[in-house]
Amino acid sequence: MLATIEKNITWFLACKxxxxxxxxxxxxxxxxxxxxxxxxxxxxxxxxxxxxCPHRQQxxxxxxxxxxxxxxxxxxCPFHKKxxxxxxxxxxxxxxxxxxxxxxxxxxxxxxxxxxxx
Amino acid sequence: MKIIVVGNGMxxxxxxxxxxxxxxxxxxxxxxxxxxxxxxxDRVHLSEFFSGKSADDLLMAPASWYAENNIxxxxxxxxxxxxxxxxTVHSFKGITQSYDVLIxxxxxxxxxxxxxxxxxxxxxxxxxxxxLEMMTAYAKKATTGAVIGGGLLGLEAAKAMIDLGITxxxxxxxxxxxxxxxxxxxxxxxxKAKLQTLGLKxxxxxxxxxxxxxxxxxxxxxxxDTKIDVDMLVxxxxxxxxxxxxxxxxxxxxxxxxxxxNNKLQTTDPSIYAIGECALFEGMVYGLVAPGYExxxxxxxxxxxxxxxxxxYDMSTKLKLIGVDVxxxxxxxxxxxxxxxxxxxxxxxxxxxxxxxTGDGKQLLGGILIGDAEQYNMLLQTxxxxxxxxxxxxxxxxxxxxxxxxxxxxxLSLPDEAIVCSCESLTKGMICSAVTEAGCETIDAIKKxxxxxxxxxxxxxxxxxxxxxxxxxxxxxxxNVLCEHFNYSRQExxxxxxxxxxxxxxxxxxxxxxxxxxxxxxxxxxxILASLWGEMILKKGNDTAxxxxxxxxxxxxxxxxxxxxPRIPGGEITPDKLIVLGxxxxxxxxxxxxxxxxxxxxxxxxLNDLPAIWEKLINAGFESGHAYGKSLRTVKSxxxxxxxxxxxxDSVSYAIRIEERYRGLRSPHKIKGGVSGCIRECAEAKxxxxxxxxxxxxxNLYVCGNGGSKPQHALLLATDLDDETCIQYIDRFLMFYIKxxxxxxxxxxxxxxxxxxxxxxxxxxxxxxxxxxQQWEAEMQVLVxxxxxxxKEAIENPEIxxxxxxxxxxxxxxxxxxxFEEMRDQKKVRDWK
Numbered sequence: 043m044l045a046t047i048e049k050n051i052t053w054f055l056a057c058k059x060x061x062x063x064x065x066x067x068x069x070x071x072x073x074x075x076x077x078x079x080x081x082x083x084x085x086x087x088x089x090x091x092x093x094x095c096p097h098r099q100q101x102x103x104x105x106x107x108x109x110x111x112x113x114x115x116x117x118x119c120p121f122h123k124k125x126x127x128x129x130x131x132x133x134x135x136x137x138x139x140x141x142x143x144x145x146x147x148x149x150x151x152x153x154x155x156x157x158x159x160x
Numbered sequence: 161m162k163i164i165v166v167g168n169g170m171x172x173x174x175x176x177x178x179x180x181x182x183x184x185x186x187x188x189x190x191x192x193x194x195x196x197x198x199x200x201x202d203r204v205h206l207s208e209f210f211s212g213k214s215a216d217d218l219l220m221a222p223a224s225w226y227a228e229n230n231i232x233x234x235x236x237x238x239x240x241x242x243x244x245x246x247x248t249v250h251s252f253k254g255i256t257q258s259y260d261v262l263i264x265x266x267x268x269x270x271x272x273x274x275x276x277x278x279x280x281x282x283x284x285x286x287x288x289x290x291x292l293e294m295m296t297a298y299a300k301k302a303t304t305g306a307v308i309g310g311g312l313l314g315l316e317a318a319k320a321m322i323d324l325g326i327t328x329x330x331x332x333x334x335x336x337x338x339x340x341x342x343x344x345x346x347x348x349x350x351x352k353a354k355l356q357t358l359g360l361k362x363x364x365x366x367x368x369x370x371x372x373x374x375x376x377x378x379x380x381x382x383x384x385d386t387k388i389d390v391d392m393l394v395x396x397x398x399x400x401x402x403x404x405x406x407x408x409x410x411x412x413x414x415x416x417x418x419x420x421x422n423n424k425l426q427t428t429d430p431s432i433y434a435i436g437e438c439a440l441f442e443g444m445v446y447g448l449v450a451p452g453y454e455x456x457x458x459x460x461x462x463x464x465x466x467x468x469x470x471x472x473y474d475m476s477t478k479l480k481l482i483g484v485d486v487x488x489x490x491x492x493x494x495x496x497x498x499x500x501x502x503x504x505x506x507x508x509x510x511x512x513x514x515x516x517x518t519g520d521g522k523q524l525l526g527g528i529l530i531g532d533a534e535q536y537n538m539l540l541q542t543x544x545x546x547x548x549x550x551x552x553x554x555x556x557x558x559x560x561x562x563x564x565x566x567x568x569x570x571x572l573s574l575p576d577e578a579i580v581c582s583c584e585s586l587t588k589g590m591i592c593s594a595v596t597e598a599g600c601e602t603i604d605a606i607k608k609x610x611x612x613x614x615x616x617x618x619x620x621x622x623x624x625x626x627x628x629x630x631x632x633x634x635x636x637x638x639x640n641v642l643c644e645h646f647n648y649s650r651q652e653x654x655x656x657x658x659x660x661x662x663x664x665x666x667x668x669x670x671x672x673x674x675x676x677x678x679x680x681x682x683x684x685x686x687x688i689l690a691s692l693w694g695e696m697i698l699k700k701g702n703d704t705a706x707x708x709x710x711x712x713x714x715x716x717x718x719x720x721x722x723x724x725x726p727r728i729p730g731g732e733i734t735p736d737k738l739i740v741l742g743x744x745x746x747x748x749x750x751x752x753x754x755x756x757x758x759x760x761x762x763x764x765x766x767l768n769d770l771p772a773i774w775e776k777l778i779n780a781g782f783e784s785g786h787a788y789g790k791s792l793r794t795v796k797s798x799x800x801x802x803x804x805x806x807x808x809x810d811s812v813s814y815a816i817r818i819e820e821r822y823r824g825l826r827s828p829h830k831i832k833g834g835v836s837g838c839i840r841e842c843a844e845a846k847x848x849x850x851x852x853x854x855x856x857x858x859x860n861l862y863v864c865g866n867g868g869s870k871p872q873h874a875l876l877l878a879t880d881l882d883d884e885t886c887i888q889y890i891d892r893f894l895m896f897y898i899k900x901x902x903x904x905x906x907x908x909x910x911x912x913x914x915x916x917x918x919x920x921x922x923x924x925x926x927x928x929x930x931x932x933x934q935q936w937e938a939e940m941q942v943l944v945x946x947x948x949x950x951x952k953e954a955i956e957n958p959e960i961x962x963x964x965x966x967x968x969x970x971x972x973x974x975x976x977x978x979x980f981e982e983m984r985d986q987k988k989v990r991d992w993k
Binding site for chain 2: 056057061062063064065066068069070071074076079082084085094098099100101102105106107108109110111112115116118120121123125
């Protein structure tokens with residue numbers, strides 16, 4: 043796995059840009075973790091969050107619909123349509139727990155996800 | 161001011177919320193001591209724990225809420241002693257803390273009658289989440305159950321037993337009728353009959369003498385010497401105020417329990433208050449949540465220099481017990497010389513309504529509603545606001561019969577001071593101003609704005625009515641717009657997409673919407689595009705606008721695996737094809753089940769395996785069944801005249817022809833059809849969106865039927881049709897529906913909202929009153945002609961096929977978190993928490 047380390051963040055190569063559908067998500071394997079990676083093409087932005095929806099612990103967020111609520115980019119879990127901010131991970135529908143978010147950077151055709159070192 | 165709250169239930173939480181809402185929080189120093197290990201949770205909806213809600217779902221607020229509001233919360237640490245002279249409390253874990261004001265919100269415990277044997281294993285009370293967890297564990301080995309108590313809580317407990325899978329459950333009530341505090345005997349009889357049809361065995365005037373069994377309960381013995389066998393018993397015979405701490409501290413308590421309070425909810429020690437079910441006000445303990453909230457508000461108001469006092473509280477209540485509406489309002493039992501009652505009883509439908517009115521017929525005093533409580537809110541407001549009754553008072557429960565429509569003043573006739581949401585003490589005027597001043601135009605916005613309807617939820621329909629009326633009064637054009645990104649209804653959007661010839665979701669958003677879209681508008685727009693142009697739903701970037709099921713052409717199931725449903729038109733299948741289904745299911749280790757629509761569903765397929773599974777199915781002659789789409793599902797058929805000695809026509813052949821005509825058609829919601837070969841109706845066609853039943857002369861066509869949560873029989877549209885005319889009519893009917901229905905609206909609801917109803921629909925479809933028939937038939941023919949199996953296209957197109965992997969960077973790895981268990985020789989997915 044290609045990885046570089048800077049400022050306590052490990053950047054690893056997740057996939058190529060065209061591996062991710064426009065305005066949709068994919069699931070990335072990082073060791074034993076699952077990370078949902080989204081290409082928010084309408085705004086030219088990339089986001090990454092944990093793949094597990096905290097509501098029923100389902101590995102499904104990468105298969106959810108993305109969109110916005112006012113200006114806030116969000117993803118809706120396919121199971122019960124709980125929505126989460128892609129920026130902060132905060133749940134936008136009620137009091138569910140929040141989700142973890144990751145930094146993403148694109149260099150050429152390569153998409154990297156930044157994982158904080160523990 | 162140092163405030164200590166003893167107890168952390170719903171009323172305790174509400175007190176804190178109300179106090180904080182009054183502002184000036186810096187001057188308060190709030191500490192809560194609770195006995196239970198969890199922060200306050202919603203005890204009213206406890207039974208939802210069994211229908212899938214988790215303990216966290218039931219929390220009034222997460223633990224973090226207390227910290228955010230500078231409230232110190234000690235859970236699992238009950239107060240054991242109050243030292244009134246030094247104004248301090250001592251907790252179980254040894255904390256000693258001083259107070260200026262002490263709030264007792266200790267609630268109540270279950271009243272357990274002194275019956276010999278109550279200590280046996282398998283005897284439970286129904287009060288806390290822990291009780292429910294213990295019941296759940298025990299229920300696994302129980303087959304018959306009983307509940308002592310036929311009141312509100314007892315019937316809730318009986319529902320819990322049914323939810324736990326113990327359908328053989330007895331309800332034992334000491335009084336001669338069910339819910340003796342709320343309803344009369346005639347009402348009780350109707351309720352009893354309804355509950356018995358659900359499998360409950362109801363015994364009234366029954367006194368339990370002994371609980372038998374050696375260590376564990378095995379039966380119950382009654383004072384009339386009868387007995388029953390039971391493995392599990394829940395006692396829910398009433399509540400007992402938790403007043404032991406108050407008693408120990410020398411505060412006055414009632415002879416039958418309850419901490420005595422004045423109209424400011426002060427106990428005999430003016431710096432100690434009692435609120436909720438532990439308080440005794442004018443000889444009465446209030447065992448409902450709404451008066452408890454009102455008490456919380458009174459104390460919060462008095463601590464912030466408001467002058468509110470607590471008065472006799474209205475105990476009107478409406479609830480759904482095991483699916484049956486039960487309501488009682490005002491004075492349900494009042495009788496006397498100057499009082500009359502109007503009673504309506506329908507034992508067929510299980511409906512009972514009683515209203516008590518003054519002798520002059522002008523004022524409503526109270527009443528009872530069973531089986532149909534739709535008028536509850538309006539009737540309660542009529543009592544509370546002394547609204548003058550119409551000349552024929554029975555109209556308020558029966559609706560106006562004959563003559564002009566009732567002029568249904570409805571919510572309009574209410575004064576602005578009328579309390580609409582009693583949990584939050586909100587008046588009609590406050591809800592109107594949420595619309596006019598705060599600009600709320602959805603129920604969710606109102607809930608956020610002033611919390612209306614967030615307690616018991618009973619007033620939500622009325623709040624919605626008030627909102628719509630207020631919006632109309634402001635001259636707003638009220639319609640169902642899709643979401644914040646499209647200010648159009650589905651019907652308007654359908655026409656606009658067609659006029660502008662838009663082909664992708666992004667084009668539609670750019671031309672007609674704003675923002676970035678969301679999960680509410682993407683699926684309906686994608687559906688409109690498919691209905692209009694008939695293109696493969698995953699092409700042109702529309703894949704990420706499809707709901708998850710459409711996007712992966714399969715139904716997502718618990719655990720994240722998918723189910724596979726090939727089309728079996730009319731339910732007819734050859735032995736060879738059956739064998740292929742068996743082979744595929746075996747090879748990919750799939751759980752198999754026959755569906756309600758005469759097909760075979762194969763569950764537990766990993767995303768990665770879907771293309772290979774479908775490749776095998778398609779090679780064997782199968783095609784997509786569209787079980788994942790808002791589209792035609794099945795056309796169910798009986799075996800018809802080819803085999804059946806009663807059959808008039810060949811229903812199977814006709815069903816196959818129709819299913820193949822409309823397969824893949826996208827619509828506002830799913831569509832189901834049925835064809836029966838004779839009047840015996842074995843295909844249950846009248847429960848379908850369109851149903852066809854053979855007659856001597858041809859086919860009768862019925863439309864807009866529905867199973868589901870609100871079953872409705874299809875209505876007769878046309879009679880004695882030949883094959884071609886019947887299809888022509890279905891073409892027109894479906895196109896009219898697809899073009900005009902709101903999103904996620906089945907044909908039954910669509911018809912119910914249509915002005916003129918079935919007569920209007922018949923005019924449009926049969927008599928062509930809109931002159932659209934030719935165009936609709938032509939448009940349908942285009943869609944029929946461009947049908948292709950989506951799965952065939954998906955597996956042949958490498959760009960689409962590569963999306964069927966769980967990990968983008970490890971395509972060969974399946975989701976490792978999926979765990980299966982075994983059940984009846986097949987697999988099942990591990991249940992979620």
